[in-house]
Amino acid sequence: MPKKITIEPVTRVEGHGKVTIHLDEEGNVVRSRLHIVEFRGFERFIQGRPYWEIPVLVQRLCGICPVSHHLAAAKALDVVVGAGTGHGLSPTAEKVRRLMHYAQIFQSHSLHFFHLASPDLLFGIDADPAVRNIIGVASAHRDLAVQGVMMRKFGQELIFATAGKKIHGTGAIPGGVNKNLSAEERDKFLNGKEPLNSKKMIEWAQSALELFKDYYQKNKDFIDTFSVFPSNHLSLVRKDGALDLYHGVLRAVDSEGKKILHDVEYQEYFNYIHEEVRSWSYMKFPYLANLGEQKGWYRVGPLARLNTCDYIPTPLAQKEFEHFKALTHGKPNNMCMHTHYARLIELLHAGEVINLLLNDADLQGEELVRKGEKKPEGVGVIEAPRGTLFHHYSVNEDDQVTMANLIVSTTHNNEPMNQAVNYVAKAVMTGQKEITEPMMNAIEVAIRAYDPCLSCATHALGAMALEVELQDYTGCVIDTKKK
């Protein structure tokens, strides 16, 4: 009997998702989908609000990555207030924002690795789910769990110092920031009591990388073959090709490394990136316009960023980058599980950037805001922890927002995640007579590598009721469950 197997909800992923897997009469996987069941409405909600409210208001999208939205919105409104398209802020303003952003990257990457990915890596994807979670890590590897929490705390404290609050801060405003970083605050992070100082964070980021590399050596076959499929990759890069998570130009490469989007300015992103709507999901499917809907989809996030950039401008992360690139002889890496490796290299890079910025006297500067001739429209793009984030606003003469378009990282990864689900489902479920929990978790492992934030992607709430639906090959509902 052909059947549809549903994994609902996807565990250890921010937000909620439903996976449906369709089997034919012989038990072969014929189709798999990641469904997003919530609705979008935030863009409509903010219309009519004065533009200066937006950097604060837009953070309500999500409690996990609010800083990314805060900064992307501020960057878009920098254009509106005449502060330029990325390099028009004062040195103090730009560096305070960069510090805020890299703190966000640091805490988010720490959270993901230690609390979402490490249970699989430490216990194995076939382990008992009662153990294969952060509580299990806390019980069996207490020091590691404490380290993960402290790394997140360090990032959160730095966000508090730069944004004014840990979640839904107010530090970035159109044209700049509303506070600098005092010398006292700087010293707290540079020379703080162990372990909460920047040097210890770099050391711990290095040890996290070593933990992964050790796991990789022992599980190379799994890491190198789990959910591998060719794709395009997109991200911001600095104009000289360096990794830059705060600002840059848009670059995309294909699975062989050939450039398919040539370092374009993002203010007219809509000329290069279109969005497709599909009937079975509330999330859109972005694609590169020059390649079309079928071939134009792409990955964003840590793996994509290390595939598009030419180098990393901090020494320890650059060294790790060279090892990483050597695995694929300099070509793009299309191995899904290497996203964890890439994320940890970025974690180290973020730690180094934070340390560098804390030693920069511009952070204590007094010039915080710049403005010029107002414009009716602005786009802000940033590399959020999960990938490229677009905020686009139009503002009328009464300073009200009249149009908002947000393309969040997880939306860009919509098609890659579907590809990943389909690839893994076919690999682990085809021909099997018994569907086990580890098989179902394998699907989720593929999705979690993308670190999707489904609340952001659909601008929805956290805990709501979820529904499981089992359909046969005719579409008839066989079983329904609710959680």
Add this chain to the structure above:
Amino acid sequence: MTDSKKILLYGYGNTTRQDDRLGIEFIHRMQEWLFRRHHDAVDCKTSAQLNLEDAEEVAAYDIVILVDASVDHVTDYSFSKIETEATPAFTTHTVSPSNLLKLSRELYQGNPEIYLLQIQGYEWDFSEQLTIGATANLEKAVTFAQKKISELQSHP
């Protein structure tokens, strides 16, 4: 008051999703009352959701009352003690109260009594206003909590 139990009131929710702001509104109301009554041993905290790092903070308290909107059907509000350390929640986007208790014990050797005060909400669209029904439930929950705090403080 040196022997008073140290209490944390922790409300959380999304303030742009109508009744999901109940936990936050509750804390605002209680802060006014606590200030008038000079309840020094009671602290207040708000957040968008529970976070893993909250485990360190709650470990330092004797009693923690978590306050959230309820999407399930409770009558006005419900108050329950978190006793069991259930299977962890499926996402760290919303750390469950039982996870918080478990982590505070495992990582920080704390052993707070954790209670969950759930206030019934009705609508969750994009708005910054509570519904009439949620507002009424908030009043009842605040009245209950004020009695409970006074009771807890008078029996250290």
